[in-house]
Amino acid sequence: MxxxxxxxxxxxxxxxxxxxxxxxxxxxxxxxxxxxxxxxxxxxxxxxxxxxxxxxxxxxxxxxxxxxxxxxxxxxxxHRVVLFPSAATIFEDTATLVAEVAAYIHKYVDVATPFEKLAVEYVLFTWVYDRFQELPYLRLHGEYGSGKTRFLQVVGAICRTPIFAGGASTVSPLFHLLDRFQGTLILDEADFRFSDERAQLVKILNNGNTRGFPVLRSESVNGKEYRPVAYQVYGPKIVAMRGEFDDRALESRFISERSDGRALRSDIPINLSASQADEVLELRNKLLMYRFRRFAEAGNWFEPIDRSFEPRLNQVFSPLLANIEAQETREALRAYARARNRALVDERGVSNEAQLLAVLRHLSVNGPSPAIALADIADLYGRAFAADHLTPPTPRFIGGVLRKRLGIRPQKSHGVYVIPAMERAKLSYLYDRYNVTDEDAERVAAFDTTRALELTFEPLDRQGRVEVGDVGDVATP
Structure with a gap:
């Protein structure tokens, strides 16, 4: 068994x-x-x-x-590349905290008063930015020696989880730092001068002001294979640079101020003292408590800056407006956005697209038929704006601008390309967007040979005769 x-x-x-x-x-x-x-x-x-x-x-x-x-x-x-608070310190109320932050910035930085107020509110916004879907960037630009680096040091140090990227030798570490710490990027654009580095930086800035748009990069797994990696780069950014970006859409994301063109205040310390670090830590601890108190309420309502403004301006600046409690500062942000909107419209008004729209505005009223031929547009455009172009524009060039830049699709009719009547419905919106007025169309009309030929004939008298002098007559004294 x-x-x-x-x-x-x-x-x-x-x-x-x-x-x-x-x-x-x-x-x-x-x-x-x-x-x-x-x-x-x-x-x-x-x-x-x-x-x-x-x-x-x-x-x-x-x-x-x-x-x-x-x-x-x-x-x-x-090494203080990334900064954190050391405690959560009680503060009296938001107005008092705003005053303390403003006094700190004013003590060490010399910028225009309206921009200083916006910088103060931007600091508070960084502590609750993750409650919003979009955000603006803050920028100071000007020549060297105009206080840009000081601005980054002073303002950046009291933002939420500041990431000081001035010591980065390439842009590559920024992707990892932003994805890992999800803080406020403090960036001196002058540190990245080469075209490939600048292109990578532009990717971060283009994707980093709207939640849900990570940057995709290919990275080596074992030295041989590559795999796509998504890096979250959404978050506040404070940038110092000399000039501007060529991409106007990227430019519209910034609240900007020039740091040059004004004498430095005499009370601004030349060097930052050791006590400044203590001030920073004290404010950072209070701002952590601000985050705790404000987080649940932040991002619950939005108010457009002005519905008549460019949609991008309302999209980018409304989150900051929603987090500002002081009415005076809210109006300062609206005034800044108003000036930016006016500058955008004025800039479009002198563009090639605006010139083309002025031609279209004239031809849509005085043209020979409802369907405007691209050849007629190119002819009048070439004569009206000859000084701005080395060679006369062709109908093909005009068609490319209409399609790619203005969203108007020409069609072929009886062997020629024209703007059909249904596409002309878009023109009213484009006139407003590019600030093209009747006066602009009248200036173009002076170059219209069809109209000019009509005006060369003398009007008939009551008997139907034309008064024409002898060409050979010479006035005698």
Whole structure:
């Protein structure tokens, strides 16, 4: 008889929760988590806000996952590439906090008063930007020695999770830093002068003001194979640069100010003292509490700057407007947006597209038929704006501008390309967009040979005769 063998089921060993390093989080129960860094001890921790009070912990257990902060000995923290608060400090009210931030910026930076107010509000906005779907960028541009770097140092240091990218040798680390820390990029554009680096930077700026548009890059897995990697680059950005970007759409994302053209205030310190770092940490701690208090309310309503403005301006600047409580500062932002909108319209008014629309406005009223021929447009455009072009424009060139830049599709009719009547319905909107008026059309009319030929004939008298003098007659004294 064989002995009975008893098999005991082996119990699986309990799995330790997976550890994930984070900077901040919004937990499923609504709690807010933010990283703290204590410079005295070089250690990190989490500040956890439950809606009423702040707790401090070194890790958060979430089922099978354990959340931990970045280590305090991380070189990015030790060398102040990325900055964090050290505590969440109570402040009186938002108006008082705004006044403290304004006093701090005014003490170390000399910019125009309206831009200074907007910079203050932009700092507060960075602490709740993740409640919005779009955001603007802040920029100071001017020649070297005009205070751009000081502006980055002073204003950037009190933004939420500032990432100081001035020491980057290439643009590549920025993708990783933005994706990992999701903070405020503090960028000196002059550090990236070469065309390939500038192109990568433009990708970050083009995709980084709207949530949900990551930048895709191909990265090596094992030195041989490449795979696409998506980097989240959405977030506030403060930029210093000498000039402007060629892309006008990118330019429209910036709240800008020139740093040159004015004498430096005599009370501005030439060098930043050690006490400035203490001021920064004190403000950063209060701004963390501002985030905790403001987060639930931020982003719940939007108000357009002005519905008559360019749609992009309303899209980009409305989130900042929604977070500003002081009516005076709200009006300052509206005034800035009004000037930007006027500049955009004026800039379009002197473009090739505006010139072409002036020709169309004249021909749509005085043309020989409802369908305007591209050959007639090219002929009048070439004579009216000959000084702006080295060679006379061809109908093919005119057709390309109409299709690609103005969204008007010419059609072939009886062997020639024309603008059909149904496409002319778009012209009224384009006239307004490019600020093309009846006066612009009248100026073009002076070059219309068809009209000019009509005006060369003398009007008939009552008997139907034309008074014509003898060509050979010479006036005698």
């Amino acid at each position: 064989k002995p009975v063998q008893h098999h005991m089921e082996e119990k699986p060993e309990p799995r330790s929760p997976a550890t994930r390093t984070i900077v901040s989080a919004v937990l499923a129960d609504g709690r807010l988590v933010e990283t703290l860094y204590m410079p005295e001890s070089g250690s990190t921790a989490f500040a956890v806000w439950d809606g009423e009070r702040v707790g401090i912990t070194h890790e958060i257990a979430l089922g099978d996952e354990r959340l931990v902060p970045y280590r305090g000995d991380n070189p990015l923290l030790k």
